[in-house]
Amino acid sequence: MRIATWNVNSVRTRLEQVTAWLAAEQPEVLCLQETKVADALFPHDAFAALGYATAISGQKAYNGVAILSRLPLEDVRLGFAALLPSDPVAAELDEQKRVISARIDGVRVLDLYVPNGSSLTSDKYPYKLRWLACLQRYLTLQQAEGEPLVMLGDFNIGPEERDLHDPERLTGGIMASEAERQALRELLGDQLHDAFRLFEPASGHWSWWDYRSAAWERDRGWRIDHIYLDDSLQELATGCVIHRAVRGNEQPSDHAPVVVNLAWPPDDDEGDDPEAEWP
């Protein structure tokens, strides 16, 4: 099973690029962020034509997340309130559409668009930290359910120095502050593992390049789009790659897709009753 994440920076502006990429790559699942469209205007039909069902949580102009899947989408959950129904902070944070999950072939796929934070002196920065604290409460409940879990999306955090093109200059600033990194580490605990880093320890691999300052041409990027796997799925990961070529498209998103390949469903022959195969 291949699962992908892509901040498309408007699903309508990017529709031809997204459908072309889906047709070429045919992942089982693609999670989108920054769809920037009200639910009534979401382009379901373009994805249905390629065999993808859609689960969406959008709003006009800002934010918005969606899960596209060739396999059935089950038990779709919108927002933090799905697991934190009596939490007033969750209700307030859910005004921005940044959280959606679904069970797909027995795997819980949690698609996130973490707030950017703007700058360390902006009101949006404490909002980002409150959002991450709420995510931690949400995750604790999700993990208690015991479903295999993939948590992915645009985290707007470069977790380590090797995830920034210029760590000397950028460390400590927005997306690379110690408080953000600490919040991310805390919610991962020792349960969730960065799929990309299972296969590639080196720096120089980015998922986002600023539109400004010719960042793409100069390859000045950040790795802020992540796929996290729980212990059970980590063992089944066979690869994780960033489709950076997409950033070179005409009128591109500023983010590239990230894709993980899982040997799912697992081969369950081992240790099972051999009689089970001969009913």
Add this chain to the structure above:
DNA sequence: ATGACTAGCACGGCTAGA
């Protein structure tokens, strides 16, 4: 130190992104 680009909304410059 600042701004650079891009998208949405709406049609004039804002907000927001990262």
